[in-house]
Amino acid sequence: MNRLARLAISDEGFIFDPETGNSYTTNSTGVFILNLLKSGADEDEIVKALVEEYGVDEEEARRDLYDFLEQLRVYRLID
């Protein structure tokens, strides 16, 4: 999760990686998840937080989280 720690993430969903110069955009849910990942939360904790914050069921939250994590892996932002 090293690479996440260095990311500058704005509340509006703009993400800048000062080491590679790459920038990304995401929505508010993405920012919510990224901030949890940066703070060291594990998958179960994030799923729980998503359920509480967005009122979705656990299965949906987990599916969406996995999908988002996969995108982060594609961009090499997490291992």
Next chain:
Amino acid sequence: MSVKVAVSGINAVDNPGPGVGIAKGIKESGMDVEIYGLAYDSMEPGIYMRWLFKRAFMMPYPSVGEDVFIERLLYIKAHHGLDVLVPALDAELPLVIKAADRLKEAGIHTFLPTYEQFKLRAKDRLPEVAERIGVKVPKTFVVSSYEGLVKATNELGFPVMIKGIFYKAKKAFNAAEATTHFNAIVSEWGYPVIVQEVISGEEMNVVGLGDGEGGHFGLVAIKKLWITSLGKIWTGVTVRNENLLNATERFVRELRWRGGFEFECIVKDDEIYLIEINPRFPAWVYFSAGVGVNLPARLMKAALGMEAERDWDYEAGKLYIRYTDDFVADMEVFQNVVVKGEV
């Protein structure tokens, strides 16, 4: 009294020389300076940028020979004063490096690498430098025949980069393209030709100023965001990539580099692949001044024997934007340049 500084490479065209960026940095040095532009063509835009270059002079091509070139500089010195010379074009460097002592005796100061350092960063010797500083180079073949090209591409597969020894780099995706690029480069630049593995990663460059004793007066690393069809940067962003900056510092330390340089790399995860080292500032050098590390001004100070600043704590995420502009000039300027060779 003003410090008089002459800068070449004032061809601010679609493949711009570094001169205008260097002049902008020097202008912002906070010192009382007068900047002269040295041009090889009467249409070089810098000649007409009177707000930046107080005077402009036509220069003989370096290929004409050292004496003619130096005579021209001595003429400028005698008639208008000249304290510092900042050569910004590759073709001038060997000549000016060799003549540096002669110029110094005449009171014209430079801040350049040694001839040995200059030769060491040549494209065909990059693997040697890379090994010394602990970075990688793409697999490279230096070829001087068509058979050599075929052998290299058989070994590397496709795509490959086909490069001239000094200028031009083209990507070839198959044998036909490789042959076309090879022939074009040979007809323009001659042999040898460099055939190189393509590394996919982030293209990052560092501009810096070595002090000649293993230290430096600042580094600024960027990633190119947008390039022109000629591969020239159009927009970029500052980055703080510690691996890359550490490698650049090792280069400066190991070669005891003196003067401006551009360290061109591809960064792939934690690996640094060295692509090229330019022995002068790049055309985007003003970016360094814009983020608070005014390398052109520091070079001028170092040339004058002054203690230049060494802080280089720039911010990542600053954008460099190049744009086209236009302005109107008087025929008189053109006339003077053509008739008198100076304005």
